Amino acid sequence: MMATYLGFYDVPEGVDLGGRYDEEFAGILTRDALQFVAALQREFRDHIRYAMECRRDVQRRYNSGELPGFDPATRLIREGNWACALVPPAVANRTVEITGPVERKMIINALNSGAKVFMADFEDALSPSWENLMRGQVNLRDAVNGTISFNDQARNRVYKLNGETAKLFVRPRGWHLPEDHILVDGAPVTGCLVDFGLYFFHNHAKFRATQGAGSGPFFYIPKIEHSREAKIWNRVFERAEKFAGIEKGSIRATVLIETLPAVFQMDEILYELRDHSIGLNCGRWDYIFSYIKTFQGHPDRLLPDRVQVGMTQHFMRSYSDLLIRTCHRRGVHAMGGMAAQIPVKDNPVANEAALELVRKDKLREVRAGHDGTWAAHPGLIPPIMEVFTSNMGGKPNQIQTARREDAGKITEEDLLQRPRGVRTMEGLRLNTRVGIQYLAAWLTGMGSVPLYNLMEDAATAEISRVQNWQWLKYGAVLDGEEVRVRVTPELFGRVVEEETARIQMEVGVEKFKRGRFEEACRIFTRQCTSPELDDFLTLNAYNQIVVCHPKTPSKI
Ligand SMILES: CC(=O)SCCNC(=O)CCNC(=O)[C@H](O)C(C)(C)COP(=O)(O)OP(=O)(O)OC[C@H]1O[C@@H](n2cnc3c(N)ncnc32)[C@H](O)[C@@H]1OP(=O)(O)O
Ligand SMILES: O=CC(=O)O
């Protein structure tokens, strides 16, 4: 049979596609590529289902009062003297990694940005609509082939790759998200297996030849909660390597430690992935979200305002220090995280203040021993690069030089210590304003947006959502008010109304009407007031972006 025929995808047995047909997408959704994804799904679906059931089970235990901690059963792994496979020379230097959604122009800009690595994101920074996902795969294939270009007609500018580009890492979605447009044996396929599988299938050979110096492809793995989930990824990698006929250990991945349970499993996660690992990363925003989620049943652990929960809080500093020690003991990179500040375009003073906050954050990271860090925007790369290179003694990383043996003393109490600060009405208002605007953007296909001069993505928006939920659930008392004010559904209702009016004023009536703000407001309000906490805002709202023929064209 022909690879594709007019208007229909040519699918293997047991696979159904519900997404819109597009000739370019058909070049990605080939019969063989779908066969590969379906094989991964069939081999791993039971393992994934079991891992998700374990997540629910342990959450039930946390809800009844248990605290997360180190697992006595894996003490020998934590104490043992083992190391991960050597870091491939192609990625020894990861001082600055730029991240961004798999949007065509941004991919070119990121690869040309001067950063050492570009993490192309199917996760926090991407709204996982069919259009975005499939166009993202087309973009990545063209990027790996070196043929990617973008014609910005409005500016009369053609974007192309420079001679020297950042190394490409790809972050698939987390285990929890299904891909409803692709069914295998009648059930939606696991989203990350689509992202990983299609990208690997089309790019492994070219990537290894041009980007990886014989290694790769390279990945970032998000939202892991337990080493059993890392073990599944390890087996997925082995299966892919076998399929491609490449050496075991070719694929390399950095795992984000961005859930509270995972901080107690860092050695175990590296151990499972020891042939495929190139480090861990402090995914600070999801980590804060996860702290609230993990303690959703603990009224004594209400967080202060979101803006006060930074990396200098004791529990955050302890997490970063222990991550550095763990990675360096095992011979891999300990990557820092994302400062939320982005350049402020129309105000030089505010811009300098934002850059100063970023510099301060990066100085803390490099002095602590991190080997590199993330940048949200190309304008941040020069100052971040400067801070890192001038504090690493001329070395490409600090794996051998910043052992952080002192961090071996970090305890469970250090990692769980309650953050200090105040809860305010302004905090509640800001959460609400940001949460609604982020969701409105996400529903229209944008997964990362600038709001009030900060980068907002799924992880930062999650903090706004779960913090409101937590304060409402336990009737948090707000500090700094003249009379004692408790967060109640009535108060929240008023805040939503007032903040929605403010959003309308800020964005303008026309944009407000054209956008999906009212729908976002309804979804956000429901999520903040639901009796049980939804696991993920993106999962809860996913149905709203599942369409066979999208009403709006893709933003990317
Ligand atoms: C918690 C986490 O998971 S963090 C990781 C996930 N989040 C991200 O990756 C966020 C990445 N950053 C972004 O998406 C954007 O920078 C935003 C949304 C924060 C800000 O976007 P904007 O305000 O539109 O950026 P701005 O207008 O200043 O962009 C200026 C130029 O820089 C480019 N640019 C901005 N950010 C990036 C980026 N991350 N990668 C590549 N290019 C970028 C734009 O494409 C634009 O290019 P042009 O001048 O050729 O048109
Ligand atoms: O993915 C990164 C995070 O901070 O979350």
Ligand SMILES: [Mg+2]
């Ligand atoms: Mg994250």
